[in-house]
Amino acid sequence: MTTPFLSVRSLRVRFATEDGTVHAVDDLSLDLHRGRTLGVVGESGSGKSVTGLAVLGLHDPRNTAIEGEILLDGQEMTTAPEPVLEKLRGDKVAMIFQDxxxxxxxxxxxxxxxxxxxxxxxxxxxxxxxxxxxxxxxxxxxxxxxxxxxxxxxxxxxxxxxxxxxxxxxxxxPELLIADEPTTALDVTVQAQILDLLGDLQRQSGSSIVLITHDLGVVANAVDDLLVMYAGRVVERGPVREVLREPYHPYTWGLLGSMPRLTSDVEAPLTPIPGTPPSLLAPPPGCPFQPRCAYTSLVGGDRCEAERPEAPAGRGAACHLTAEQRRTVFTEQIRPLLG
Incomplete structure (x- = not known):
C-alpha cells in the first residue's frame, strides 16, 4: 500500500471566542493518495473549511488551538515554522477559496x-x-x-x-489542491465547466484534490471518495458511489432525501432535516445528530444521547444502529424516497 500524500490523524481545531471555546473540528482523520479526489460534504458550520485551512496552516495562532497530526508528503504541518509553510503553499499545496x-x-x-x-x-x-x-x-x-x-x-x-x-x-x-466550495453562487452550466476544468487539470498534472462542498450533486461525478461531516465530526466515509448508492448514516439519508429529483412531483415539498445543528461551544457528549435523528428509538435507552459513536476508519458510519438495522431502515424507508 502506497503512503498517502496527505494524512490527517486525530485533528482537533478549537477557537477561543468571547462566548467560549468553539470545537470546530473534533478527532478527524483522513488519507488522500496522489491523483485521487476526496469530497468533503456537510452543512455550513460542520468543519469542512476549517479542516482545509488547517492543512495549509492558515488559522490565526493567537486564537486557535490545533491538536493532532497533518502530514503533507511526509512534512508535519501543525508544528512547521511559518517560513516552511510559506514555501509549501503554492509549491506543494494550494487552495481555491470560497468567495x-x-x-x-x-x-x-x-x-x-x-x-x-x-x-x-x-x-x-x-x-x-x-x-x-x-x-x-x-x-x-x-x-x-x-x-x-x-x-x-x-x-x-x-x-x-x-x-x-x-x-x-x-x-x-501544486501537488495538492483544496477547492473550498469552488462552484458556490455559480449557475449550473458554469458549475459543470469548473468541475470539468478541475478534472482536466488533475489528469494533466496527476495532482490530488480535496473538494469541499455542501452539495451532494456536485460530488457525485467529481470525486473518488467521500467524507461526510456533521458538527465538526466525521459521520460517514467511503467510495463515493457506495456512499451515494447505499448510505449508512441517518444524516446522510437526510442530505440525500432533501435533494430535488427529476422523478419527483414538481409540486411536492422538499423534505428538510428537522431541527438545527448543535452549538459547537458545548458539543453534546453522545451522537451530535441525536436531537434530529428519527431512529434513536431503534437503539434503545439513552445510548445515542450519552455515548459518542466511533468515527469509521474505512467504509462505515459513526452511528449506534447495527448493520442489520441500517439495512432494514434504508431498504424499507429511505430507498423508496430516493428513487
Whole structure:
C-alpha cells in the first residue's frame, strides 16, 4: 500500500471566542493518495473549511488551538515554522477559496495576483511571470487572456473570477489542491465547466484534490471518495458511489432525501432535516445528530444521547444502529424516497 500524500490523524481545531471555546473540528482523520479526489460534504458550520485551512496552516495562532497530526508528503504541518509553510503553499499545496470576490484583492490586476506567487516561488522575472499568468488564464478558459490579464477582479464575471482563482492556485503546479466550495453562487452550466476544468487539470498534472462542498450533486461525478461531516465530526466515509448508492448514516439519508429529483412531483415539498445543528461551544457528549435523528428509538435507552459513536476508519458510519438495522431502515424507508 502506497503512503498517502496527505494524512490527517486525530485533528482537533478549537477557537477561543468571547462566548467560549468553539470545537470546530473534533478527532478527524483522513488519507488522500496522489491523483485521487476526496469530497468533503456537510452543512455550513460542520468543519469542512476549517479542516482545509488547517492543512495549509492558515488559522490565526493567537486564537486557535490545533491538536493532532497533518502530514503533507511526509512534512508535519501543525508544528512547521511559518517560513516552511510559506514555501509549501503554492509549491506543494494550494487552495481555491470560497468567495473569489473577497479572496482577490480589488487593488491589483488579476494578472499581477497570479504572477506574484509564481515570482516568489520560482524567482522568475516580471516578464516571465506575466507570460505565465497569461498562459494560466488561457488554460482555465479566459477568452482574450493577453488583454484580460490587466483587468481588475470587478471587471470579471463571477465565473471568470472563479477561473482566475483556479489559475492563481495552480500557477506553481501544486501537488495538492483544496477547492473550498469552488462552484458556490455559480449557475449550473458554469458549475459543470469548473468541475470539468478541475478534472482536466488533475489528469494533466496527476495532482490530488480535496473538494469541499455542501452539495451532494456536485460530488457525485467529481470525486473518488467521500467524507461526510456533521458538527465538526466525521459521520460517514467511503467510495463515493457506495456512499451515494447505499448510505449508512441517518444524516446522510437526510442530505440525500432533501435533494430535488427529476422523478419527483414538481409540486411536492422538499423534505428538510428537522431541527438545527448543535452549538459547537458545548458539543453534546453522545451522537451530535441525536436531537434530529428519527431512529434513536431503534437503539434503545439513552445510548445515542450519552455515548459518542466511533468515527469509521474505512467504509462505515459513526452511528449506534447495527448493520442489520441500517439495512432494514434504508431498504424499507429511505430507498423508496430516493428513487
Amino acid at each position: 473569489s470576490l473577497t479572496a482577490l484583492s480589488p487593488y491589483y490586476t488579476v494578472g499581477r495576483q497570479i504572477a506574484e506567487p509564481f515570482r516568489k516561488h520560482t524567482g522568475a522575472s516580471r516578464r516571465d511571470a506575466r507570460l505565465r499568468a497569461v498562459e494560466m488564464l488561457e488554460k482555465v478558459g479566459i477568452p482574450n487572456a493577453a488583454l484580460r490579464v490587466d483587468d481588475y477582479p470587478h471587471q470579471f464575471s463571477g465565473g471568470m473570477r472563479q477561473r482566475a482563482m483556479i489559475a492563481m492556485s495552480l500557477v506553481c503546479d
